Amino acid sequence: MAFLKRYAENRGAVAGLVILAVVVAVALAAPLLMPGDPMATRGRPLLPPGGDFPFGTDMLGRDVLAGIVHGAKVSLMIGLISTVIAVLIGVTVGAVAGFFGGQVDDLLVRVTEFFQTIPSFIFAILLVAIMTPSLASIVTAIAVVTWPPIARLARSEFMSLRRREFVEAAVLSGLSRTRIIVSEVLPNAMSPLIVMGSLMIATAILTESALSFLGLGDPNRISWGYMIGAARTVFRQAWWLSVFPGLAIALTVLAINLVGEGLNDALNPHLKGRMRIET
Amino acid sequence: MNARAVADPLVAIEKLTVRLPVDSDRAHAVDEIDLDIAPGRILCLVGESGSGKSMTAHAIMGLVPRPLICSGTIRYDGQNLVGLPADRHRAIRGRRIGMIFQEPMAALNPVMRIGRQIEEVFRFHGIPGPHDERIVGLLADMGLPEPAVLRHAFPFHLSGGQRQRVMIAMALALDPELLIADEPTTALDVTTQKQILALIKKAQAERGMGVLMITHDFGVVAEIGDEVAVMRQGRIVERGPVKQVLGSPRHEYTRTLLEAVPRLEPRGAAPDRDGAPLLSVRGVVKTYSTRAGMFAPRRTVEAVRDASFTLARGGTLGIVGESGSGKSTLARIIVRLLTADGGDVRLEGVERNLLDLASRDLAPLRRRVQMVFQDPFASLNPRRTVFEIVAQGLLAHGVPRERARDRVAELLRLVALDPASASRYPNAFSGGQRQRIGIARALALEPDVLVADEPVSALDVSIQARVLDLLAGLQKRLSLGMLFITHDLRVASQVCDHVAVMQRGRIVEMGPSADVLFNPRQDYTKLLIDSIPGRGAFATRPAAGTGH
Numbered sequence: 068m069a070f071l072k073r074y075a076e077n078r079g080a081v082a083g084l085v086i087l088a089v090v091v092a093v094a095l096a097a098p099l100l101m102p103g104d105p106m107a108t109r110g111r112p113l114l115p116p117g118g119d120f121p122f123g124t125d126m127l128g129r130d131v132l133a134g135i136v137h138g139a140k141v142s143l144m145i146g147l148i149s150t151v152i153a154v155l156i157g158v159t160v161g162a163v164a165g166f167f168g169g170q171v172d173d174l175l176v177r178v179t180e181f182f183q184t185i186p187s188f189i190f191a192i193l194l195v196a197i198m199t200p201s202l203a204s205i206v207t208a209i210a211v212v213t214w215p216p217i218a219r220l221a222r223s224e225f226m227s228l229r230r231r232e233f234v235e236a237a238v239l240s241g242l243s244r245t246r247i248i249v250s251e252v253l254p255n256a257m258s259p260l261i262v263m264g265s266l267m268i269a270t271a272i273l274t275e276s277a278l279s280f281l282g283l284g285d286p287n288r289i290s291w292g293y294m295i296g297a298a299r300t301v302f303r304q305a306w307w308l309s310v311f312p313g314l315a316i317a318l319t320v321l322a323i324n325l326v327g328e329g330l331n332d333a334l335n336p337h338l339k340g341r342m343r344i345e346t
Numbered sequence: 347m348n349a350r351a352v353a354d355p356l357v358a359i360e361k362l363t364v365r366l367p368v369d370s371d372r373a374h375a376v377d378e379i380d381l382d383i384a385p386g387r388i389l390c391l392v393g394e395s396g397s398g399k400s401m402t403a404h405a406i407m408g409l410v411p412r413p414l415i416c417s418g419t420i421r422y423d424g425q426n427l428v429g430l431p432a433d434r435h436r437a438i439r440g441r442r443i444g445m446i447f448q449e450p451m452a453a454l455n456p457v458m459r460i461g462r463q464i465e466e467v468f469r470f471h472g473i474p475g476p477h478d479e480r481i482v483g484l485l486a487d488m489g490l491p492e493p494a495v496l497r498h499a500f501p502f503h504l505s506g507g508q509r510q511r512v513m514i515a516m517a518l519a520l521d522p523e524l525l526i527a528d529e530p531t532t533a534l535d536v537t538t539q540k541q542i543l544a545l546i547k548k549a550q551a552e553r554g555m556g557v558l559m560i561t562h563d564f565g566v567v568a569e570i571g572d573e574v575a576v577m578r579q580g581r582i583v584e585r586g587p588v589k590q591v592l593g594s595p596r597h598e599y600t601r602t603l604l605e606a607v608p609r610l611e612p613r614g615a616a617p618d619r620d621g622a623p624l625l626s627v628r629g630v631v632k633t634y635s636t637r638a639g640m641f642a643p644r645r646t647v648e649a650v651r652d653a654s655f656t657l658a659r660g661g662t663l664g665i666v667g668e669s670g671s672g673k674s675t676l677a678r679i680i681v682r683l684l685t686a687d688g689g690d691v692r693l694e695g696v697e698r699n700l701l702d703l704a705s706r707d708l709a710p711l712r713r714r715v716q717m718v719f720q721d722p723f724a725s726l727n728p729r730r731t732v733f734e735i736v737a738q739g740l741l742a743h744g745v746p747r748e749r750a751r752d753r754v755a756e757l758l759r760l761v762a763l764d765p766a767s768a769s770r771y772p773n774a775f776s777g778g779q780r781q782r783i784g785i786a787r788a789l790a791l792e793p794d795v796l797v798a799d800e801p802v803s804a805l806d807v808s809i810q811a812r813v814l815d816l817l818a819g820l821q822k823r824l825s826l827g828m829l830f831i832t833h834d835l836r837v838a839s840q841v842c843d844h845v846a847v848m849q850r851g852r853i854v855e856m857g858p859s860a861d862v863l864f865n866p867r868q869d870y871t872k873l874l875i876d877s878i879p880g881r882g883a884f885a886t887r888p889a890a891g892t893g894h
Contacts, residue, residue, distance in 0.1 A: 232725035233735075235683050236787060240739030241712050254729040 073333040080329020086322035090315075094139035101133040105289045109133070116307050123307040125298065131307060134289050135315050141290040142319065145202070146272040149209035153271075154264045157214040158253075161221025166229055166248055176222070179215045187212040191274060195283045202285045205278060209271050220263055224256035258334035265327035269320040276316055291316050355382035356524055356556045357406060362418035362428070364401050364410060364580075375401040375414065377580035383524065388550060388557040390567040390588070392603070393577035394806040395777075399560045402577075403526045406558070407445055408435035441471050444517030448529040450509035454501040460512050461485075461497025467519045484515040489545060506669075507538035511545065518549055525550070528560045535668040535833065536877040543570050543879065562806065564607045568592055568880025576600050592883055606807040608814075608836035609884050610875070612860045613843060622694055623656035624827040625680070625715075625795050630654070630689030630701075632675055632851075649675040650686070651851040657795065659694070660825040662818075664842030664859065666835055666874070672851040673831045677797050680829065681717050682708060694794070713743065713791035718817075720800040722780035726772040732758075732783055733768035739791045757786040761816060778809035785817065789824070796821065797829045802837060814841055835874055839863050847871050 075081055093100065108128040109120070116123040122131035164175035182190075191208040198204035228234065229252065237247050276292030278284055284293040291312040298308030364376040376398040383389050393399040404410050406420055406427060420427040423442075427435065439445075447453040455463055461481050468477045485493035488511040501509055510530060517525055527546060531539035547570045550557050561567060567574050567588060574592075575585040576599065584597040595601045632650040650672045657663050667673045678684040680691055682700065691700040693714060700711065719725035726735055736757055737750040745753070755765035761782040772780055781801060788796060798817065802810040818841045821828045832838050838845055839859055846856040847870065855868040866872045875881075 232719040232721055233727040235678075236717070236719065236725055236784075237727075237738060238683060239681060239712055239715075239717055240787070240791070241709055241742045242738060243742075246742070251727055251730075255727070 070333050074329050077329045077332050079325045080332070083322040083325025083329065086318060087326055090139055090319050090322065091143065093136055094143050097136045097140055101130070101136045103133075105129065105133040105137040113301070113305050115305075122311045123305070125294070125305070125308050126301060131294070131311055134294050135291065135312055138289050138291045138294060138312065139315070139319075141202075141285075141288050142272050142275060142292075142316070145206055145209070145275045145290075146268040146323075149206045149213070149271045149275075150264055150268045152206065152210035153214040153267065154217055154260065156210065157217025158221045158260060160214070161218040161223075162225050162248055162253065162256075164218070165222035165225025166244075166252065168226070168229075172222075175218075179218050182212070183215045185212075188274065188277065191278065192281065192283060195278055200278075200283045200285055202288065205275055205283075205285065208278075209274050212274075213267055213271065217260065217263060217267070220259060221256060224259060225252055228252045228255050262327055262331040262334060265330055266324060269323040269327070272316065272320055272323075356385040356422070357383040357558075358419075358421040359383075359402075359406075360419045360421070362402065362405060362416070362420060364398070364405060365415045365417070367413055372579065374398075374580050376405065378418065379577075379580070379582050381575060381582065381585075383556050383558055384573070385523065385556045386550075386554045387572040388547070388559055388570055390559045390561055390571035390574045391577060392561055392564060392567055392574060394562060394603075394808065396579075397577040398580040399577045400528055403445070403528050403558060403560050406526060407439055407443065408432070437471075440467060440522075441520045442522050443524045443526060444520070444522035445526040445528065446510070446513045446517045446530045448532050450506060450513045450533070451501065453513055454509060456501050459498050459500055460504070464497070464512070464516050464519055467516055471520060473520070480519070484519060485512070487518075487549070488512070488515045489541075490515075505538075506534050507542060510534060510538075510542055514542075514545065514549065518553070521553060522555060524556045524558065526558045526560070529562070530559075531566065532562070536835075536879070537668065537873060539566075539879060540569075540877040546570065563879060564592070564604060564807075565879030565881070565884065568883035576603070602808060606811040607884060608807070608810065608834065608840055610836050610839045610863060610878065610881070612864055613839060624659040624661075624694045625657040625829075626690075626692050627656070627680065628654045628690040630676065630679055630691065631687045632672075632679060632684065633687055648851045650679065653689070653848075653851075653853050655846055655853065655856060657827040657829060659794070659827050660822070661844065662821060662828040662830055662842045664830045664832060664838035664845040665848060666832055666838050666845060667848035668833060668874075670850075671848040673833075673848050674799055676848070677717070677799050677829060677831050680795075681715050681797050682712070683717075713739065714793050715795045715797065716788040716791060716793035718781075718784050718788045718796065718798040718801045721804055722777045722784060723804075725784050726780055728772055731769055731771055732775075735772070735783060736768070736787045736790055739787070743791065753790065754786075757790055758783075760789065760820065761786045776809075777805050778813055781805060781813050782816065785813075785820070789820065792824075793826065795827045795829065797831070799831045800833065801830075803833065810837070817841060835863060835878060847874065 106129065109130045110124050110128050112124060112126045112128045114120055114124040120130050120132065122135065124130060160175050160179065164172040191212045194208035194211060195204050198207065234247060234251060237251050242251070275290065276295070279290050279292030280296035282296055284290055284296070294312040295309045298305065302309060359379060359381040361378045361380065362376055363374055363378050366373060366375050379402065391399045391402060401410065405416050408427060408430060410416050416428050418428060422438070454460070464481050464484060465477050468475070468480070481497055482493045485496055490496050490508060490511055504512065530546070531542050534542060543566065546557065559566070559571065571588040573586065574588050575582050576591070576597065577583070578599050584591060584595065584600045591600060592604065595604055630650055630653045633646055633648050635644045635646040653676055655663060665673045665676065675684060679686045686701050689701055693700060693711065696711065703711070733751070733754050736754045740750040740753060741747065754768055758765045758768060763779060763782050772783065775783065801817065802813050805813060814837065830838065830842050842859050844857065845859040845862045846853045847862065847868065848854070849870050855862055855866065855871050862871060863875065866875060
């Protein structure tokens with residue numbers, strides 16, 4: 068309860084949560100709201116917003132609103148799955164490096180640095196291009212380029228928690244290393260990881276959009292990035308083709324960032340700086 | 347300083363109240379206190395943690411954190427400091443009222459040379475330069491070696507005591523009329539503490555300034571105080587000259603606190619026991635080597651040098667020493683949290699050297715040597731219930747959950763906690779209660795040897811005494827061998843029948859505590875005993891009191 072109360076203190080976070088809930092609801096209810104294939108032609112091409120099509124139609128006569136509603140599912144799913152994979156990789160690497168230290172740490176840090184030296188977006192493009200664009204390859208590519216920061220965070224958390232006396236006590240009690248890592252240290256390292264993970268969902272959605280914009284999206288599924296990318300040849304004649312999906316991306320990413328910030332306030336109340344000295 | 351100023355108080359506090367946020371454990375941090383600070387005198391404000399003594403000092407300095415609200419008056423030089431605009435307060439702060447803090451490392455800027463930090467004090471208060479001469483003079487006054495060179499040092503080059511001297515130099519730079527010292531020696535070793543207290547006393551006498559000394563230690567009060575005020579839960583319960591309050595305390599709470607102050611008292615030597623010792627340690631060596639950078643030369647620190655001792659069943663060996671003497675390292679080597687470079691540790695009934703055992707062979711022996719930790723807040727996992735914390739060893743050793751539940755209830759009763767508290771989380775307990783939980787955890791596996799690493803140094807004195815009694819009682823009842831690590835000789839004298847004194851990694855003197863503590867042969871041991879604050883005042887008092 069205290070957690071919810073602290074979360075609710077941040078008004079922006081509540082607003083973010085509401086927007087996010089709407090987006091999720093729309094994504095889940097897409098087949099009911101806009102039945103049928105969003106890739107199918109519905110009317111005359113390039114109809115401006117209004118009439119039968121509140122957001123207009125694109126150059127193949129597809130309903131933009133239907134695209135946005137169905138695209139929500141793809142965007143959210145890619146954001147969520149790729150972040151979960153990235154967090155799993157990152158926490159495992161970071162936990163092992165931070166907990167054991169020494170040569171294991173040296174090795175894993177070098178590996179992490181190797182991934183960080185490659186510009187992440189170029190790396191993602193390269194991976195998708197090699198694996199041929201599909202939902203699975205996009206998710207893999209995003210996960211592969213985003214896990215290093217999580218590994219670094221997890222490592223520093225584990226390094227400082229490792230030296231705490233309760234870990235020493237657990238060693239003396241005869242707990243196995245795996246038990247100590249999973250059930251003693253990890254729960255104490257969770258809050259910053261959750262916050263970072265929630266913000267990474269937003270980044271993943273942006274990355275997916277950017278990939279789709281460049282034509283590296285899954286050709287069989289409609290996504291917001293794909294819609295903007297497809298509209299780039301008619302930017303000046305048909306603004307609605309890029310503005311509405313663009314707004315959808317901006318709104319969703321903003322909502323997720325607000326939620327992440329709210330989680331940060333609620334999980335780490337001491338960081339909020341409530342006690343301030345007047346100088 | 348004219349005659350009037352001597353008669354009037356320097357600072358007159360009336361009905362000072364600091365209100366806490368609504369959902370705190372009490373309504374006021376400071377509750378309508380009246381207090382006068384006389385010029386040219388040292389007033390000690392004593393109390394346990396959370397008594398509001400620091401908040402009072404912060405209120406004078408105008409450093410009360412934002413959501414808290416101050417009311418009442420703090421009269422200083424004809425103006426009320428409560429509610430004074432920040433810019434006017436700034437002019438008083440530093441220039442006319444100086445302050446020193448508990449943690450000299452946290453209070454100094456780590457990336458700025460100390461000479462420049464002192465210079466800033468002059469610059470911020472608009473005093474024209476050059477300041478070099480005054481800075482060197484101040485550092486020399488503080489008894490720092492080679493002040494002209496030292497002013498170019500960074501804080502991390504200095505020892506804790508030297509840092510505190512720099513802090514005092516900064517506080518005294520502008521010759522304030524009042525110095526507020528908030529637990530200035532709590533983070534320091536006893537020998538350093540004695541020097542710093544002497545320094546504050548000397549500076550006070552030379553400048554004739556008033557000093558408000560915040561402390562939790564009656565030893566410090568006896569050492570330098572002229573007057574003392576005792577605080578409890580935001581109120582002042584007793585006030586008077588130090589001699590009077592220490593000699594014949596009127597308030598019940600003062601008496602309780604005074605009784606709880608540990609004293610160096612002779613303890614009957616333990617009965618001699620025949621047979622093999624429970625634990626014998628020979629020639630343990632541990633060297634740390636660190637390297638500042640890839641090409642910098644290695645720096646080696648000999649943390650433990652050739653340490654040897656034996657511990658009998660039912661006996662308590664105190665290992666005393668200052669910080670950095672290697673006592674905690676030695677303790678961690680014995681429980682095998684650290685790996686030694688060499689040496690031989692044998693446990694009764696085990697044929698092999700414990701230090702040579704691989705972790706697989708060691709696992710079944712771990713339960714025989716358990717540890718109680720120093721920090722009651724860091725030693726309990728905040729995300730697990732008391733049951734899970736105490737039972738973790740039992741469960742790891744395959745005891746069924748139902749049996750573990752009974753055993754945990756039994757253990758909690760043993761350490762005088764309510765067994766019903768097993769389902770709560772550590773944050774629901776006070777420091778003393780947490781330390782009891784830590785003791786219960788250490789006893790869960792029925793160890794033969796208990797290693798207690800500064801188990802009471804983080805606790806208030808009144809709680810200290812109770813935890814010490816508990817430990818000593820349990821040790822006797824369960825006939826454990828106990829290794830008691832402490833920096834406080836008074837505490838050692840109360841629970842240990844043998845004492846080993848460590849200095850720079852080496853055991854310099856060892857023997858029955860009655861001999862070592864009352865008839866020391868080594869100069870270092872004598873120095874440690876002489877440095878106990880307020881030793882004169884408390885040695886003469888009878889040990890038994892009227893409270894309880």
